[in-house]
Amino acid sequence: MYSFKNDYSEGAHPNILHKLMEANLSQQAGYGEDTYSQEAKALIKQQINKPEASVYFLSGGTQTNLIVIASLLRIHEAVISAKTGHIYANETGAIEATGHRVITVETADGKLRIADIAQVLKEYALRPHVVKPKMVYISNSTEIGTIYQKWELEELSAYCRSESLYLFMDGARLGHALTATNNDLTLADLSALTDAFYIGGTKNGALLGEAVVFNRPEIAPEFDYALKQRGALLAKGRLLGIQFLELFKDDLYFNLAAHANQMAQKIALALAEKGYATLTQSTTNQIFPILPNEVISSLSQKYEFYVWKPIDAGHSAVRLITSWATDESKVEEFISDLKRF
Amino acid sequence: MYSFKNDYSEGAHPNILHKLMEANLSQQAGYGEDTYSQEAKALIKQQINKPEASVYFLSGGTQTNLIVIASLLRIHEAVISAKTGHIYANETGAIEATGHRVITVETADGKLRIADIAQVLKEYALRPHVVKPKMVYISNSTEIGTIYQKWELEELSAYCRSESLYLFMDGARLGHALTATNNDLTLADLSALTDAFYIGGTKNGALLGEAVVFNRPEIAPEFDYALKQRGALLAKGRLLGIQFLELFKDDLYFNLAAHANQMAQKIALALAEKGYATLTQSTTNQIFPILPNEVISSLSQKYEFYVWKPIDAGHSAVRLITSWATDESKVEEFISDLKRF
Amino acid sequence: MYSFKNDYSEGAHPNILHKLMEANLSQQAGYGEDTYSQEAKALIKQQINKPEASVYFLSGGTQTNLIVIASLLRIHEAVISAKTGHIYANETGAIEATGHRVITVETADGKLRIADIAQVLKEYALRPHVVKPKMVYISNSTEIGTIYQKWELEELSAYCRSESLYLFMDGARLGHALTATNNDLTLADLSALTDAFYIGGTKNGALLGEAVVFNRPEIAPEFDYALKQRGALLAKGRLLGIQFLELFKDDLYFNLAAHANQMAQKIALALAEKGYATLTQSTTNQIFPILPNEVISSLSQKYEFYVWKPIDAGHSAVRLITSWATDESKVEEFISDLKRF
């Protein structure tokens, strides 16, 4: 069996493991004060072109989302998300567990637009009987593989500023977004257009790790306390620092993501040639083709993937995910199996 | 400079890194459903001699403490801890952040006794104007290096059961406790005498990782939800599974801890021979000698360690910690430096 | 100006004020241990025909909802509500502030049905990545004036039991539900069919006060702690006891609600005769007629009420609420004003 189930099936890029070994016996300060973390943070600030930013390393997406959101919001404030947003759909109420409502919006493509947010603000106007929307949460790439264009993010950013809403981007799959063929955003753009965002390592070659960036550090001047309080401050912070140091050396992070995208898009092309429709217009490493149930059943003999949802009596959408570690020969095999139908 | 500042200055035991490399490209299920984690859990259940227990892997001590406590307590319940307890002294209010009071007791040696708990129950009797004490939190070894004897734990255990209190043991340094020369407890004893405890990896040779054991799994049947909600469920759970698999193979875990203890006790002996008193009676890898300030100042030129607290005008207690990675030649050098005074 | 804006515009029924005066200087135990509260609880348990129930008095609906829900749910559990439910629409995220998600369902009439709940259970199946639905919250009468029929509640009740879901009824306007002309439920039925419900005093003649009933007291054996912790335990609990004692003497509670309903339905009849449609099929004290905007504008000169929502370019729905204190002559005046259009 070969798995297209997710982008965290394998371990880490070998460079990371080698560096962990090489650095293993160097004595380092704990809790993120190690030299590797310091260097990695400097490197990221340089790449986003924002020396005044503050950068923190955390272990995973849910942890990052909940700590960032709990740190920025006051008790009566809420966050707006697409209904497909990870914080609403996949995190076991992590945000609500910190005391805040996630206000959701139905979307066609997993992306929020000004009209969506404006509608929420209208519905949440009856102060003080409703929560106060104070943050907009977006994912790039989204949970269904789509990405934001620069003009879209510029519009959202300007609107959020005009309405005093924080704009926070979940970048669990940020590498995949920024290396998509239709992408026109850079890390520096994200830094200019959002209040905070994070660079996902777990789904792009790290053992674990997300780098959260506060572009306006004054909104979270005491984030270190929150990290420790919520159990996110690793004693051996070096583990995160070393990984981001490797990932941001020689564009490894982007190369890994580009590979993942290419693998998925190669499959997508084959599917399109076969005439299969897709549920979402993904240009990244997650694709959602709609297949006849017997094809799904047959492919399931050799490949692991999620059956996403039934479409009609004879068809279902499936989710195929590729990663930095996806073996191109397996992709080719999959395509050739596909072509047999 | 050589550091005796803590037991998480280095990376991981090489066996762990080798196994991470070896297993790196094996595709595994996410979120702790990987085969390594399954094997490691089975191994632990065997070593504690409790097949019905449930075992979960988490990243660090604060995270483990807060999730276990938040999962077991109802909203009006509280946990009792020594004032030196990690949950009170070093975790940025992590327990209170989940809504629960930590009721503290002053102790001479960091250990709780029946009389301490009985006194708390008496002070918290005026229902419903006070919280209800429902859990006893102890650390073994304690934050100041002492350990529980079997008879002490048996007494505590019986008392807690009679008073319907959960007994939860923080084992961030459990290896050091169980390999201390004066220890008479086994993993199986802990499993028989506590409701839950954890086996610390971070401070004993892992990159990160704590294995929490519910000896009566019926008290936390849905702990997996809590893990996810609080951001503790690693996508690549294999990282934790592989480490515990290595640590519990061929007694590595205990051998590493024993080394740490021996290194600390070697220093302790040298200090005693020099006539220096110690703040606590530690038999583990943390020692707290009281030294003349000029000795401290001189040692600080070559070694890193915490100055714990001032004792009188001319003396302070310092904390020296050794680990699985402590270099015996550095210990000898430290001792020889010490002897020069 | 005469107000049809809500059912808490006036003070309390005079019987209550007289009794407060009469009892004023009697010395009583604090925190709900007074004899009035004890008597009132006994009276309620008798009327619901459930001597083993436990009854507590609180100050208002939001407070009651949040404390009941926070007491019953574990950290990873969620409550299901109609999107119009008070806990979702009108309580400033009070439930989320206790850490729990409110899962909402769109409904036509503010009432939940088995299919709604079954659909939620299906959507929240991917343990542990989603919260666990554990409670069903319904309001009777609903926030839009409709009521549950006995067979509907019996079905819901049986389903909730089969799925191990708590069934909790918000009775902020319970009197109005139970005295609606189409009602076939009794207090004893509610006690038999729900796990907990409350009897709203604030919107039916009390200064403040809700009586929450746990029909299975074993699900909340320590609710008194929660009351105190959340600031709901009044030092002068007598204030609540005296009010419920008066309300449940000689059916005052039901008589007051019946009056409110009659006043609203009298207006509803007049509106129907004029040919105006209504947004919801209310048989209680809240009605939602759809009126031409110029009629609304004209009525607004003399009467206060909410403009609920725009329907089309020329029409809007308004909300008219009557209460125990509504003056029948004002109702007649309103109707006669209406007839002039």
Place this chain on the structure above:
Amino acid sequence: MYSFKNDYSEGAHPNILHKLMEANLSQQAGYGEDTYSQEAKALIKQQINKPEASVYFLSGGTQTNLIVIASLLRIHEAVISAKTGHIYANETGAIEATGHRVITVETADGKLRIADIAQVLKEYALRPHVVKPKMVYISNSTEIGTIYQKWELEELSAYCRSESLYLFMDGARLGHALTATNNDLTLADLSALTDAFYIGGTKNGALLGEAVVFNRPEIAPEFDYALKQRGALLAKGRLLGIQFLELFKDDLYFNLAAHANQMAQKIALALAEKGYATLTQSTTNQIFPILPNEVISSLSQKYEFYVWKPIDAGHSAVRLITSWATDESKVEEFISDLKRF
């Protein structure tokens, strides 16, 4: 039996009940927007000589404490209190339930001093491993009957400002403090010297009600949301407005408190003449005499009061509380009973 158990044994001052009756059928806006509340707030702002202050009415002390503290603190911040402070000793962990630690200080007289706070700041310096102290909570009068002198409050205030700590005064028994014979503070002083304080109604003649004052309204600009979210916003806010309007008319509030103090001090004088010591130096309406156990036993036949704590084999301290409603003839009877021993 006559009760000296607390100051909330009776109902409300008759002026309040009369006004409730008189205003009963006046239609008013809900949720504190009624004219009585508006007038009462204006009256209070005038009496504290701070037109820019913001004033809110809540139901009780625990509720007020928890909402004020939860509104002002960020997630990693803590409040400092005397160990006898109501928020620590009597509120079922209400503050911790909002996520914040209460850091306690042992005091001789229930009052905090600069040295106490400075010591806490020193102990909580190891950022980010400990919570950040951000608020000082004091009670006036304290839970053991003592009061702050103006110079003491001035010192505390200056220190708190220099350390960026909020200074919040619990005034559940503020009337008793401000009318004590040794008091030299005014409401205007409190407004100048604290960031927030409240004026307790429940223990001084109201049915329920506390008026919280933010002297710098910019620290809690959205407090109305918090009130609603925590279940503190009464639908019939008039109930609170009317009471404070009456209490602050013609100095009723102060006259009631002065009566309570005089009654307690009359007993205190008699006790002193008999040679009995007291546990605390109270000048207000709570006194803590140390009596022979047989005297306690005998008095308990006719009077209710708390036995506060055992002192030695033959003596215990008791707590006697008087109120606005205490009958002077009962006080005289108590004294004469006392004299018989």
